[in-house]
Amino acid sequence: MKTTKQLFVAILALLLIPATTFSQDEEAPKGQEFMTVTTNHWNMDKEDFKMSEWKAAAKEYFEKVTMKNEFIMGASMYYHHMTGDNTEFISVQNFASWEDIGKFGKRNAELEKEAWPDEAKRKAFLKNLDSYFANEHSDEIYAPIPGAKFMTEKPTKDMLCYVRKSHFAFPEDGTMEEFKKLRMEGNAAIIQKNEHIKAYYPNVHAWGSDKTEYLEAFFLDSLSDLDKMFDRNDELLKEGFPDNEENKAKMKAWRKYFTGVHGDYLYTWIHDLSK
Structure with missing residues (x-):
């Protein structure tokens, strides 16, 4: 160097x-007070793993839930490119206040019911989406600064x-x-x-x-x-x-x-x- x-x-x-x-x-930038960072890991044991099918399901959820959740100011997702763990998948969400971090989960559940009113279909969709990831994950909360x-x-x-x-x-x-x-x-x-x-x-x-x-x-x-x-x-x-x-x-x-x-x-x- x-x-x-x-x-x-x-x-x-x-x-x-x-x-x-x-x-x-x-x-803080655009009124954002907190940023949550969740590190998930791909489920390497999933036999029918198809990235295209995950992307389609993730996009459907994003459009029907995340985009409509007024407590989530911003959201983004990241694949591993060059890190110490190729299974990493990062999800980031931005919030205007600490209170909104506590509210967004409940609002997500409401929007999920609106998007998939049939309970069986909703559970099947969410189960399939979750199946792409391993059980372990980690969470950090940061504060955006000027x-x-x-x-x-x-x-x-x-x-x-x-x-x-x-x-x-x-x-x-x-x-x-x-x-x-x-x-x-x-x-x-x-x-x-x-x-x-x-x-x-x-x-x-x-x-x-x-x-x-x-x-x-x-x-x-x-x-x-x-x-x-x-x-x-x-x-x-x-x-x-x-x-x-x-x-x-x-x-x-x-x-x-x-x-x-x-x-x-x-x-x-x-x-x-x-x-």
Whole structure:
């Protein structure tokens, strides 16, 4: 990896800040307060597994239930592309409040009855849909934070989603004022100007297994654009943060907010299963 790409890793630190530190005038993207992430796993023992049939059933449920559920602000689904587990299937839902997370399940049940009024047919449909997945799954809840880059238009094809999971270091000599200033400076100089990044969504841990976790999702047109994104970041890094003593001090300041440990994941975002 190029030295400048290593510097980009540090620049990403500008984007990290616990959700609880934001002031009231820094609203979450589009009024979204929480994002739930469910990691399911394909049922590898299903003998009659046909992806086309699953996709048809999933799309039917999505259109009849998820799209009509007013408590779900946004929803999306992702296939494994390059991760440590090829059985992974990710479902993401966005909510305006904690209360709505508690309400959407009941509303789903109501919409299911409306969509499939015959109980036997409804149970058969849902059982078939569930049969594509193994029993185990995991859930995390994140809080979207400012700094997102939204799609300029609704995509008509699947996209590559590059996910980066970093971890906060919580330095004793850190301040929220310093962190906010550095974060917004880096976001404006790099993320918002990179034409290869079609969308970008930063999130911090809200409820789950690791309070240090910070999750960033970059949406790209293709796998080849991943390298283009990094190359463009190199250029923007040099333009926005030339090599001088002031920027060296900034680099040192923002690095202290991280452990230096991160994970990288590539998923395929399913465009026609997105709300």
